[in-house]
Amino acid sequence: MSTLRMRLRAAGAAAAIGLKDKLAYRINFGGTMLTYALFVFVFSRIWASSLGDSSIAGYNYSMMVWYFIVAEIPLFALGRFFWTLSRDMKSGQVAYQLSRPYDFVAYQFWERIGSALPDLLILMLEGLLIGLLLTGGFPPALAAVGPPDIAAASTGLAGTAAAATGVAAWLRLLFVPLSLLLSGIVNFYLQFALSMTAFWLEENEAFFWIFQKIALVVGTLLPIEFLPEAAQRIVVWTPFPYIAYAPARIMTAFELSGALRLIAGQLLWAVIGLALARLVFRAGSRKIAVNGG
Amino acid sequence: MITEKKKQTTLRRNSLGSYLRFMAMAFRINVKSVLEYRVNFMLQFFGMMLNNAAFAAFWAVLIERTGGVGGYGFADIMFVWGFVSSGFGLAHIVFGNIRGLSRIAIEGGLDVYLLQPKDPWLNLLASRTIVSAWGDFVYGFIIMLLLPGIGIERWLIFLSLLVPSALLFSAIFSAAESLCFFMGNSSSISSAISEFLLTFSLYPEGVHAGWYKWILYSLIPSAYIAFVPLHVFQSLSWPLVPLLWGIAIVYILLARLLFRQGLRRYESGNRMDARI
Numbered sequence A: 001m002s003t004l005r006m007r008l009r010a011a012g013a014a015a016a017i018g019l020k021d022k023l024a025y026r027i028n029f030g031g032t033m034l035t036y037a038l039f040v041f042v043f044s045r046i047w048a049s050s051l052g053d054s055s056i057a058g059y060n061y062s063m064m065v066w067y068f069i070v071a072e073i074p075l076f077a078l079g080r081f082f083w084t085l086s087r088d089m090k091s092g093q094v095a096y097q098l099s100r101p102y103d104f105v106a107y108q109f110w111e112r113i114g115s116a117l118p119d120l121l122i123l124m125l126e127g128l129l130i131g132l133l134l135t136g137g138f139p140p141a142l143a144a145v146g147p148p149d150i151a152a153a154s155t156g157l158a159g160t161a162a163a164a165t166g167v168a169a170w171l172r173l174l175f176v177p178l179s180l181l182l183s184g185i186v187n188f189y190l191q192f193a194l195s196m197t198a199f200w201l202e203e204n205e206a207f208f209w210i211f212q213k214i215a216l217v218v219g220t221l222l223p224i225e226f227l228p229e230a231a232q233r234i235v236v237w238t239p240f241p242y243i244a245y246a247p248a249r250i251m252t253a254f255e256l257s258g259a260l261r262l263i264a265g266q267l268l269w270a271v272i273g274l275a276l277a278r279l280v281f282r283a284g285s286r287k288i289a290v291n292g293g
Numbered sequence B: 001m002i003t004e005k006k007k008q009t010t011l012r013r014n015s016l017g018s019y020l021r022f023m024a025m026a027f028r029i030n031v032k033s034v035l036e037y038r039v040n041f042m043l044q045f046f047g048m049m050l051n052n053a054a055f056a057a058f059w060a061v062l063i064e065r066t067g068g069v070g071g072y073g074f075a076d077i078m079f080v081w082g083f084v085s086s087g088f089g090l091a092h093i094v095f096g097n098i099r100g101l102s103r104i105a106i107e108g109g110l111d112v113y114l115l116q117p118k119d120p121w122l123n124l125l126a127s128r129t130i131v132s133a134w135g136d137f138v139y140g141f142i143i144m145l146l147l148p149g150i151g152i153e154r155w156l157i158f159l160s161l162l163v164p165s166a167l168l169f170s171a172i173f174s175a176a177e178s179l180c181f182f183m184g185n186s187s188s189i190s191s192a193i194s195e196f197l198l199t200f201s202l203y204p205e206g207v208h209a210g211w212y213k214w215i216l217y218s219l220i221p222s223a224y225i226a227f228v229p230l231h232v233f234q235s236l237s238w239p240l241v242p243l244l245w246g247i248a249i250v251y252i253l254l255a256r257l258l259f260r261q262g263l264r265r266y267e268s269g270n271r272m273d274a275r276i
Helices: A003-024 A026-051 A061-077 A081-091 A093-098 A104-135 A157-199 A205-220 A229-235 A245-252 A256-285 B002-013 B016-035 B038-066 B074-094 B101-106 B120-126 B133-146 B152-178 B187-202 B210-217 B222-235 B240-263
Strands: none
Touching: A003 A104, A026 A061, A026 A104, A026 B038, A026 B187, A061 A104, A061 A157, A061 A205, A061 A245, A081 A093, A081 A104, A081 A157, A081 A205, A093 A104, A104 A157, A104 A256, A157 A205, A157 A245, A157 A256, A205 A245, A205 B038, A245 A256, B016 B038, B016 B074, B016 B120, B038 B074, B038 B133, B074 B133, B074 B152, B074 B187, B074 B222, B101 B120, B101 B152, B101 B187, B120 B152, B120 B240, B133 B152, B152 B187, B152 B222, B152 B240, B187 B222, B210 B222, B222 B240
């Protein structure tokens, strides 16, 4: 069997383990869904109260609600890899895994992503429902999203054009899950690198807290266009806009070149994150000492 | 004669003074155990302050753009966040088990508290402290120091309302956790109630619509934890201070009553535990 096929099979098996583990404890996710809904609701009230019919930095009420709905998904579904990774490191579980015949970083990646997929899917559907209830429709750039109007399409050129617009809107909407997935990948590798500092430091949560809070302010609670200009110029060079801002911006103000630029940025940070994760892991794993047991 | 003597001894043992001594002792032991792990303590302490500071940055940016949210300016928001953080922190410092009550009951861990002479509800709640809560507690004081124009009277109002706020948090968290006696594993609903209370308390009253605002004055009393204290703080309405104390005492007594009702349904877990 070729190496590539073996690697793919190992990746599939790791993702299936993560997925099965998640589905076995699916009731636990009810609390997360409720908290997510609560946050979206409270922030929708904040935007209703502070924006009314006006807009800030090009965002009106409906756009801000959709922005928040999408920006919160990486936090709730893809933002907690650090804790389980760090726990495995501190409990010594990592020592058992290192001796197994697979690539440790790749295995961890597929297992965690497999485990996060149901959360991602559920929160996307929940967010879609809440967004439609709160705003009554999609944001302007995706407003044509809806069931394809076959009857209209058969009535002539105008109908065909309308149907084509609908299809194009659906295709644009697909950028959102793609960007969310890339956000999960960036999030995973950066959190992996942070959790691997446990090779050197027993208490490494502080790094994650700082990372999490910067991610919260830069792009999760507010679009980066809200930040002062000097701060905007700095943050575009960091990975933070590619965690929550990218998918949320694509959802609220879709524009093809902008969306492609954001996706390219996410891919770049995924590669940088992977390199960083491998580097920290390689350096750290030399320090491991297994004393029988 | 012997029974009468026993009664008197029990009364003396369970007087208010003895409970205050008991709470002080539990607090001292909890602090000692926390300080055994100094690095962890400092990390959680500053981590929680960092968490609150991140939200302060959010409000600063938003209010800079909008001028105000729900009738609150930046100073109002900061007071609410500081005050609620300190109340929430105080509740978790003194009653560290308020959010672990249902887990302890479900695992059969209540037996050890039932066998001791003190009130099992108070004993259970006070037998632990939450490390990160110290960061929350101190955050309010830092905010008060940073807010401009805070005189001695406003400091006194802040301090006098902290205990009712902590009591209200404790009452609702404890009541939510006590639902496990009636519903079995109620962790989802308990954590949702706790999350609702905290979230609604931290955001301006003006953003909430009238149709559900009554809930914030009854089942999820964010009004008495944040909105009314802000009003008292702004207008120096001292008559409302004893009223808030009264409301907090009613809530905490109701929470204890709910626990005691639930305790009747508790079955021993036959677990071997020891508390020294």
